[in-house]
Amino acid sequence: MDARFPWFILLAPLAAAAIIQLITRRSRSLSATLSVASVCFSLLASLFVFFGPDGTSEVPWLDFRPAFYVPMGVTIDGLSKLMLLVVTGIGALVHIYSLVYMEEDESQPRFFGNLSLFMFSMLGIVLANNFAMMFIFWELVGLSSYLLIGHWFTREAAAAAANKAFLTNRIGDFGFMLGILMVWTATGTVVFSEMEARLPTLSLTAGFLTMAVLLIFCGAVGKSAQVPLHVWLPDAMEGPTPVSALIHAATMVAAGVYMLARVSFLVELSATAQTVIAWIGILTAVLAALMATQQDDIKRVLAYSTLSQLGYMIMAIGVSAPGAAMFHLFTHAFFKALLFLGAGAIIHALHHEQDIWKMGGLSGKMKWTFLSFTAGTLALIGCPFFSGFFSKDVILLAAYHRSFFLFALGLFTALLTAFYMTRLFVVVFFGRSRSDEAEHGHDGPPAMTIPLQILAVFSVIAGYGFIANTALGAELTHQVHAIHEAGRATLVMTLATFAFVVGTAGGWLLYKGQAKDPVLIPLFRNKFYFDELYEALIAGTQDLLATISRFLDQWLIDGLLVRGLSGAAWATGFALRFLQFGNLQGYAFLFGLGVVTMIYFIVFR
């Protein structure tokens, strides 16, 4: 196989996006077909690449050697192969699902164009062999995410959510850029492999490395929605549900984890930064799980759940277990995409009703959705023998080896996960139907249910060795096995199962047959007041800045400079006006006086 072949995976969605935006955007069917065809091509090509050899293909882009050199390159190794499968696989299913979900949408071509643009950007991150290229695609996914969240931009909430997502990401990306520049300055290269080779030969101070790693981590905090920049992800649920499944659950938000795994050689160099990363991860996991227990919007529960699971992955990076993080990323992509698409099927069937308290009793009416949703839920809450159980277990085990507190909080999060997902599950699918729409719920057409079934199958089996070992590749599998062999595997597995049982039982007992939420915890319901806090902080800072700049503008610029100069001219003119007294002979007298004075000075001095 030619080493340049992976470029086609990358460029097919770009071609589709360009053609849709430039030529076929008036034709709904043509645009959709083109988009789906491009992603299917990428999927097939990815499968082809997956079973092929590793390799790199590089073309010079900014070539100012020896001053600096930035290539555009694709790299194929275990890590990118895994992500290629996840991104194109889930992407293809979501594209097909969108054919039904977005059928009635007026601007369907725009949607598919942006979806293809997203696929291009995300594949660019996955394939990038250097930091500069990754950063460019990193921004491009931010852009396409913005466009897709704001797809229904006439709704004020969607437009605001799109802005919020973009701006919050920009904060993280700014740190990311500084981090990249630091490492670039230190090593003189942006290419990952060269960077890895050169770093041990340089004697960099611990402070410099910690700073650089934490700044690079900023990028992941923004993109993977970690505390304190997590606020954009729940609001991003204003976008169409397939977008939530693809971008805000399976792929883009995992880009932060992927990026950290890609530069794990760098992360490993700073123990301080690792500790910070691990604690931010687990903090996000716990806080998001707590928030999820009190949400009423089906998509928001899933969004907080995504936050929580991303927290797990970030924590795994922080405890030097990128293999475990990628394993969880892999399984999570399937079951979370499944849950979102299942939620989308329910929302679609219930005419855009998203409140779980207006659903209920859907288990009999939406059989396929119910069955696949069950598989996804069981995988997410870590039911033994489902995929999520295995991957979560590895992360907990890795945390156990590093720090007991991390492990305990991780276990608590697992319990909460089981609790809130059981709550969601019971309220949505069991009990009476609590609205007219829920009475008439029904399964979608095959294009909707078949992706769900495929994802459900993977949600069950993705954790088993025969799939996971192949997908993860030799190196990552080795890492996962090393964690297992470090001991205490049985203890952690037992405790995780225990957390699952307690959480599920608690959720079941508390929410079975309830028509409204029996528990009311305002702190969790209001998301720990993060939004309010930011609003107050930002509003406060802005008000202060505005007051200062208003003062300067009003008094210094307008007052002293503009009005001051004009005022001085006016005042001089006003004073001189009094010399004009209008008496002709007075003027003549003064004139004569002037002449006499002049004569006096000329003649007598």
Next chain:
Amino acid sequence: MTLTLNHYLLVSGLLFAIGFAGVMLRRNIIIIFMCLELMLNAANLSLVAFSRFNLTLQPNLGPNPLPNYNGQVLVFFIITVAAAEVAVGLAIIVALFRARQSTHVEDINSLKF
């Protein structure tokens, strides 16, 4: 008694003083204008007088030199220009009278604060 330069200058100064007093004191703009002419001619008189009594001989005019008449020539120029000036001045006064129905300077005081 012979007339000396001082007599001429005395008359010239007297004329100038009368003209200046007229300009200062009279209210009718035509009279003021006439007084201005008086001052002008006082200056002319002194110029002619100075010229007449300037006995410095022109050094390079040959064996029978004449006095320096430059001042008297200058007076002709002044008279010519003054004629033009009178025409303009009177025209302004006529225009002013048409606008204000008055030739009194008290009425012409709008150019002030």
